[in-house]
Every structure is written in structure tokens, then in C-alpha cells.
Amino acid sequence: MGRKLDVLRKEKRGPGRKARKQKGAEVELAKFLPPGKCLCFRIIFCAHTHTHSPHAVTPVRSCSRGTCALHVMVCTQYSHLSNAQGRVTLLFLDSLTASLPAEPPDLHLVHQRIKENVEVLQDFRVKREAGRARQEYLALLRQDLAVYYSYSDFLLKKLMELFPLPELVNFLESNEVPRPMTLRTNTLKTRRRDLAQALINRGVNLDPLGKWSKTGLVVYDSSVPIGATPEYLAGHYMLQGASSLLPVMALAPQENERILDMCCAPGGKTSYIAQLMKNTGVILANDSSAERLRSVVGNLHRLGVTNAVLSHCDGRQFPKVLGGFDRVLLDAPCSGTGVISKDPAVKTNKDERDILRCAHLQKELILSAIDSVNAASETGGYIVYCTCSIMVEENEWVVDYALKKRNVRLVPTGLDFGKEGFTRFKDRRFHPSLKSTQRFYPHTHNMDGFFIAKLKKFSNAIPKMQKDEESTVETASSASAPEVAAEPQLKRKKLERLKVTMGQKKQQQPPSKGGSVQRHKRPSPRRLGTRPPARKQHRVHRNRQ
Amino acid sequence: MRPLTEEETRALFEKLAKYIGENIQLLVDRPDGSYCFRLHKDRVYYVSERILKVATSIPGDKLVALGTCFGKFTKTQKFRLHVTALDYLAPYAKYKVWVKPGAEQSFLYGNHVLKSGLGRITENTAQYQGVVVYSMADVPLGFGVAAKSTQDCRKVDPMAIVVFHQADVGEYVRHEETLT
Numbered sequence: 001m002g003r004k005l006d007v008l009r010k011e012k013r014g015p016g017r018k019a020r021k022q023k024g025a026e027v028e029l030a031k032f033l034p035p036g037k038c039l040c041f042r043i044i045f046c047a048h049t050h051t052h053s054p055h056a057v058t059p060v061r062s063c064s065r066g067t068c069a070l071h072v073m074v075c076t077q078y079s080h081l082s083n084a085q086g087r088v089t090l091l092f093l094d095s096l097t098a099s100l101p102a103e104p105p106d107l108h109l110v111h112q113r114i115k116e117n118v119e120v121l122q123d124f125r126v127k128r129e130a131g132r133a134r135q136e137y138l139a140l141l142r143q144d145l146a147v148y149y150s151y152s153d154f155l156l157k158k159l160m161e162l163f164p165l166p167e168l169v170n171f172l173e174s175n176e177v178p179r180p181m182t183l184r185t186n187t188l189k190t191r192r193r194d195l196a197q198a199l200i201n202r203g204v205n206l207d208p209l210g211k212w213s214k215t216g217l218v219v220y221d222s223s224v225p226i227g228a229t230p231e232y233l234a235g236h237y238m239l240q241g242a243s244s245l246l247p248v249m250a251l252a253p254q255e256n257e258r259i260l261d262m263c264c265a266p267g268g269k270t271s272y273i274a275q276l277m278k279n280t281g282v283i284l285a286n287d288s289s290a291e292r293l294r295s296v297v298g299n300l301h302r303l304g305v306t307n308a309v310l311s312h313c314d315g316r317q318f319p320k321v322l323g324g325f326d327r328v329l330l331d332a333p334c335s336g337t338g339v340i341s342k343d344p345a346v347k348t349n350k351d352e353r354d355i356l357r358c359a360h361l362q363k364e365l366i367l368s369a370i371d372s373v374n375a376a377s378e379t380g381g382y383i384v385y386c387t388c389s390i391m392v393e394e395n396e397w398v399v400d401y402a403l404k405k406r407n408v409r410l411v412p413t414g415l416d417f418g419k420e421g422f423t424r425f426k427d428r429r430f431h432p433s434l435k436s437t438q439r440f441y442p443h444t445h446n447m448d449g450f451f452i453a454k455l456k457k458f459s460n461a462i463p464k465m466q467k468d469e470e471s472t473v474e475t476a477s478s479a480s481a482p483e484v485a486a487e488p489q490l491k492r493k494k495l496e497r498l499k500v501t502m503g504q505k506k507q508q509q510p511p512s513k514g515g516s517v518q519r520h521k522r523p524s525p526r527r528l529g530t531r532p533p534a535r536k537q538h539r540v541h542r543n544r545q
Numbered sequence: 546m547r548p549l550t551e552e553e554t555r556a557l558f559e560k561l562a563k564y565i566g567e568n569i570q571l572l573v574d575r576p577d578g579s580y581c582f583r584l585h586k587d588r589v590y591y592v593s594e595r596i597l598k599v600a601t602s603i604p605g606d607k608l609v610a611l612g613t614c615f616g617k618f619t620k621t622q623k624f625r626l627h628v629t630a631l632d633y634l635a636p637y638a639k640y641k642v643w644v645k646p647g648a649e650q651s652f653l654y655g656n657h658v659l660k661s662g663l664g665r666i667t668e669n670t671a672q673y674q675g676v677v678v679y680s681m682a683d684v685p686l687g688f689g690v691a692a693k694s695t696q697d698c699r700k701v702d703p704m705a706i707v708v709f710h711q712a713d714v715g716e717y718v719r720h721e722e723t724l725t
Contacts, residue, residue, distance in 0.1 A: 198682070227718075228718060230649055230650075230653060230680060230684060230686065230714075231684070233653060233686075233714035233715055233717055233718065234684045234685065234686070234714055235714075236684075258599070281595075282595060282596050282599045284599060284603075290609065293609050294721055294722050294724075294725070295721060297609065297610050297614075297724055297725045298717050298721040298724050299717075300610075301613065301614065301629040301632075301717070301724065302714070302717045304632050306592075306593075306612055306613050306632075307593075307596060307612075308596075308610075308611075308612075309596055309599050309600045309603065309608070309610070309611040309612075310608070310609040310610040310611070311603045311607045311608055311609060312607055312609055313603070313604075313607045321602070321603060321604075321607075322599065322602050322603065
């Protein structure tokens with residue numbers, strides 16, 4: 001009998017392999033907790049980042065069990081740290097004694113506080129408590145929202161930048177309820193009236209979706225599984241969110257065109273395109289994942305789409321594989337911040353890097369999408385870019401980038417509702433034509449959060465100057481003027497540049513301004529502000545040489 | 546991707562003829578452009594020339610499907626029709642079977658059609674004739690083989706099988722991953 005299975009041997013064993021693997025759980029967990037939720041983590045981490053001593057690790061584990069007396073111990077333990085760090089820990093201690101949220105917070109209370117604080121913030125001058133700064137209110141509000149709706153601090157910060165406060169609460173609230181189930185009639189096989197009648201006979205309660213759609217139906221409740229009725233299996237309808245009808249309507253495919261759907265899975269939009277084209281022309285439906293294409297194959301055959309070719313190339317290779325399309329639909333992979341009600345995991349598992357990674361991929365995809373369109377096409381020459389994210393980084397920024405890199409211009413999407421896209425966001429200024437892009441939100445339109453931009457390509461040529469332009473911007477942002485210089489000098493300069501940028505990073509609080517993707521953006525005003533001392537320093541060094 | 550060989554074409558057409566008889570002609574000679582059969586990864590696809598042109602420029606290993614999949618060749622070089630071919634079989638079918646609403650669901654779960662579920666059947670259907678199965682609302686549900694001729698159907702007891710199940714649209718949900 002194996003050592004572990006032997007019941008008679010009562011010797012104590014240490015933690016098993018599994019326990020050893022899971023050791024990092026507290027560390028992992030801390031990432032998702034809002035800053036105020038369990039302060040013990042913050043103290044330890046603040047101490048931990050400064051020391052890297054093995055002592056710093058042990059208290060973390062004991063703290064997570066909720067013995068709050070330990071906090072003080074920890075703090076005193078690290079009080080020998082330098083003055084500045086000591087002050088940091090003190091500050092945390094202060095807030096610790098002020099509110100000891102070791103137990104799960106009272107959600108009613110939190111909700112009440114959110115309401116009141118939003119009210120105060122809306123009319124801050126009159127309603128505020130004297131001596132409290134707006135920042136304090138905002139920080140508390142963010143903390144409360146993070147607790148109440150269980151968002152990560154990062155995402156909440158992003159959302160707060162995006163929406164005014166009352167709207168933000170509405171948005172968060174509407175992410176908690178599912179969107180209505182909608183379906184699209186397959187006009188290749190049936191008519192909406194017939195389908196509605198057939199489904200009503202099966203005990204489904206439904207209504208037309210809205211004035212803007214001739215094929216959509218919204219299902220209120222049903223006595224049968226709506227995804228397995230004989231009508232569904234016979235391909236008379238497709239279960240599809242209302243928001244995913246919009247990009248296809250914006251694309252407005254015409255009969256006998258060549259159309260590329262770059263990221264097609266699970267095939268809802270592709271089949272809608274085929275339906276609008278009445279099965280004429282050619283659709284190339286591409287998706288990078290062969291796994292996900294299985295459902296596309298099933299859906300297209302079920303719906304009777306015969307004009308599609310399915311491939312699983314990487315979207316970025318596109319003009320190389322095949323080009324010269326009349327229209328391209330790019331439903332880019334995104335962080336999914338618009339569909340939190342569908343996938344609540346997004347609330348916690350996204351951070352800055354995920355968003356930037358998505359944005360980078362989207363930029364590559366949009367360029368290859370634009371390149372695979374034929375601008376000389378008689379009927380087309382359009383690209384529709386859409387994401388189910390509401391982040392500016394993944395939407396306006398990407399389109400703005402495409403506007404700079406290629407000969408395209410934005411045209412109205414042809415949808416008469418939805419909000420205008422941003423032309424300015426924080427310190428970023430986008431092209432004014434970005435007004436004609438459209439955003440859809442769960443709380444205003446009762447559909448998934450969505451972004452749609454329609455581009456018209458007016459020339460097949462790729463603008464040349466981009467290379468040198470990019471390099472000039474790059475050098476400007478890295479705060480050094482590279483004149484013609486000797487080899488060793490250059491090296492030293494590089495080193496200095498590194499130092500300077502590192503110093504800058506420390507000064508700027510949100511380090512999000514870094515990142516290789518953003519380098520060719522205009523330098524932000526804040527960055528301009530921090531630069532002069534750095535430059536001076538640089539000059540001094542050069543003189544010394 | 547390649548055109549079918551002589552034997553493959555014969556196997557395919559023999560199978561199709563069981564369901565649509567001489568209407569095969571209509572599949573090959575169409576007024577709206579020329580259509581052809583292509584073999585890709587053992588699957589047979591029915592596509593128009595125009596779509597074929599686009600498909601040829603995609604590398605073979607990246608191509609997943611094109612046009613309509615009719616079925617596949619087994620390892621023993623027999624042809625097996627898939628439910629995806631139903632869109633082309635149904636309009637040209639010579640022999641049809643309608644099932645009652647109560648038996649619809651049973652057929653869609655992959656069961657044979659019993660006499661009790663039989664709504665209508667085309668006159669003079671022979672035994673072992675390929676038939677397309679419809680719901681009473683004339684929605685094609687799948688296809689199969691008649692287990693009994695029309696005459697025999699009248700006599701048998703209610704629990705006897707009248708149509709052997711071959712393919713049904715429920716496979717879109719049940720076997721989504723094996724369709725291609």
C-alpha cells in the first residue's frame with residue numbers, strides 16, 4: 001500500500017504538492033481586491049515592494065486569515081525603513097483605524113453611500129462636507145463601487161473616465177441584468193411574420209425588435225428551449241444579439257459583391273451578410289481559430305448560406321492571402337468590456353496590458369482589413385470596424401490610427417441611433433471626423449456595449465511619409481535630440497535617455513503612458529510639463545562630455 | 546481540393562439518385578451559373594464556379610469549407626450523405642414522408658419514424674427507397690430510407706418502423722463538430 005493511502009501510519013506530513021502549487025493564491029487574490037477592501041494586503045505589499053526580504057512574505061499569509069492585530073506588527077516591523085516609506089505605512093494605518101472592513105462590508109450601507117456620494121458629487125460646491133476634497137469623495141466612491149459591483153479597480157477607473165457619474169451607476173447596474181434574448185429571421189428561408197406565428201404556436205412570447213430592424217424579434221419568455229425548436233434546426237432563425245445586427249446594417253452589403261468577414265465566428269454576422277446579399281456574390285469568412293469555425297460551418301449550413309468560403313488564416317496575413325474585396329467587416333477581438341452581462345469574468349480579469357494588447361492586435365487587423373479592400377470597387381470600398389468593447393483604446397484610438405496610416409475617411413454608419421464617438425478623450429485628441437462613429441451602451445440602448453465605425457477607402461496607395469514621421473515623433477517623445485554624433489556618444493546618450501524616461505515614469509502617476517504602441521502618439525501636455533528639467537539635466541551632461 | 550474522380554462521381558451520383566432520381570440533372574445544369582462538385586479533405590462540396598475561384602486562392606490547409614457540403618467519403622470509399630445536403634435534396638425529392646407534430650421531436654433526436662408518427666407518405670413508395678422527411682408544416686427535417694412500401698404501411702401495427710433514420714437537422718446541434 002502506498003504511503004499516502006496507509007491509514008495506520010499517522011505521521012504528519014507537510015503540505016502536499018497541490019498545496020504547494022496553490023501557495024500563490026493570496027498573492028493572486030490581492031490583484032483583484034479593491035484597494036480598501038482588505039488593507040492588510042496593501043500594507044504588506046507596500047512593505048514588500050520596498051524590501052524584498054523573506055520576512056515580507058510570511059506576514060502576508062497570516063494576515064489573510066483576518067487577524068488584524070498583525071497589521072500593526074507588520075507596520076512596526078518595517079518602521080525602520082526610510083522616512084518616506086514610513087509615512088506611507090502610517091497613512092495606511094490611519095485609514096485602517098478609521099474603517100476596519102475586515103468583515104464582509106454591509107452592502108446596503110455601501111449602496112446607500114454610493115447613492116449619497118454620487119448626489120454630492122453632482123452638486124459638489126453646495127453639498128460637500130467642508131474640508132473634504134473631491135478626490136477623497138471620488139476615491140471613496142470608487143472603492144464602494146468596486147465592492148458593491150465587484151469590479152477590479154483598474155476597470156472601474158477606466159469606466160469612471162468614460163462616463164459621468166450617474167451614467168456610470170446606470171451602466172454598472174445594467175451590466176448586472178442580462179440583455180433581452182433576440183433572434184434574427186433568416187429571410188433566405190422564411191419571413192418574419194411566418195416565423196413569429198410558428199413560434200407563437202410553440203408557446204413563445206415575442207415581439208418585433210424595433211423600427212430599425214426588419215428581421216429582428218425579441219423573445220420575452222418561452223415554454224420551449226428557443227435554441228432547439230424544429231424551426232431553429234431548420235434554419236429559420238438565428239439567435240443573435242441586437243447589437244450584432246448593427247455592424248452588418250452599417251456594412252450594407254450589395255448583391256454580387258465580394259465580401260470579407262475577418263473574424264467571423266460564430267457566424268451570426270456572416271449569415272446576415274449572406275441574407276442581405278440573397279446568397280449571391282462571395283463571402284470569405286475567416287477566423288483564426290479552427291475550433292470556433294466548427295460552429296460557423298454548422299450555422300451557415302443550417303441557415304442555407306451557399307455563397308461562403310471558410311478559412312482559418314490569421315487575419316493579419318490578409319491582403320497576402322487574398323485581396324481586392326468590395327467590403328470588409330472587421331469584428332475585432334476585444335477585451336469584451338461591452339458584454340460584461342454575458343461574461344462577468346471581464347470585471348476582474350482585465351488590466352492595462354490586456355487592453356493594450358488587444359488594441360495592438362486591432363491596429364494590425366484594421367490595417368490589413370483596409371489593405372484587402374479595393375478602393376476602385378464600383379459599389380463598395382468600405383470597411384466596417386466594430387468591437388464589443390467600450391474602451392477608447394480599442395475603438396476611437398484604433399480608428400484614428402488607421403486614419404493616419406491609410407487613405408481612408410470615416411463615413412456615417414447609416415444607423416440613426418447610438419451615441420457619437422469621442423473626438424477627444426482625456427489628453428488625447430482624435431480626428432474630428434470620429435464624430436461619425438457610433439457607440440452603443442447597455443444602459444441607453446438595452447443592447448450590448450458596441451462600437452461601430454464605417455470607413456471608406458479612397459485610394460489604394462499607402463501613404464509613404466509615415467516612416468520618417470514616426471521616427472521624428474518617437475525622438476521627440478523620448479526627450480533627446482539625436483544629431484549626428486559619434487558612436488560612443490550615442491551609447492551614452494541612450495543610457496541617459498533611459499534614465500530620463502525612468503524618472504519621468506516615476507513622476508507620472510498612471511504609468512499607462514508608456515507602452516510601445518503609444519509611442520507615436522503626440523506627447524501629452526503633462527509629459528511636456530515634466531520634460532524641461534530632464535532636458536536640462538541632459539544638456540549638463542552633454543556639456544561635461 | 547480537387548475535382549472528383551470517375552468512381553467518386555459515380556458513388557456520389559448513385560447515392561443522390563436514391564433521393565432525387567433523375568433530378569440530379571438539375572443540380573449540374575443550372576440556369577444561374579455553372580456549379581460543380583469538389584473534394585476537400587474527404588468531404589464533397591457543391592459550389593458555383595465563382596466561389597470556387599475565391600477558394601482556390603486560399604491555401605489548402607487553411608481552407609475549412611466552401612459552398613455546401615454534401616457528404617463525405619468513408620475510408621472504404623463509400624459515400625455518405627450529410628444533413629447539410631438537405632437544402633438541395635428537399636426541393637427535388639421524389640418520395641416524401643410527412644411526420645405528425647408529436648413525432649417530429651422524436652425524429653429530430655435521431656429515432657426512426659414509427660407508423661404512429663406517420664402523417665402522410667407519397668404514393669407508390671417502394672421498400673428501401675430514399676425519402677425526405679418533412680414536418681406537417683412542410684419544413685424538411687431530414688432524410689431516411691423507407692422501411693416499408695406504401696402498401697405495407699397501411700397494414701402494419703402502430704409501433705412498426707416505417708422510415709429508417711439517416712440524417713436529421715437535429716445533428717446541427719448534436720454533432721456540430723462532425724459536420725465538416
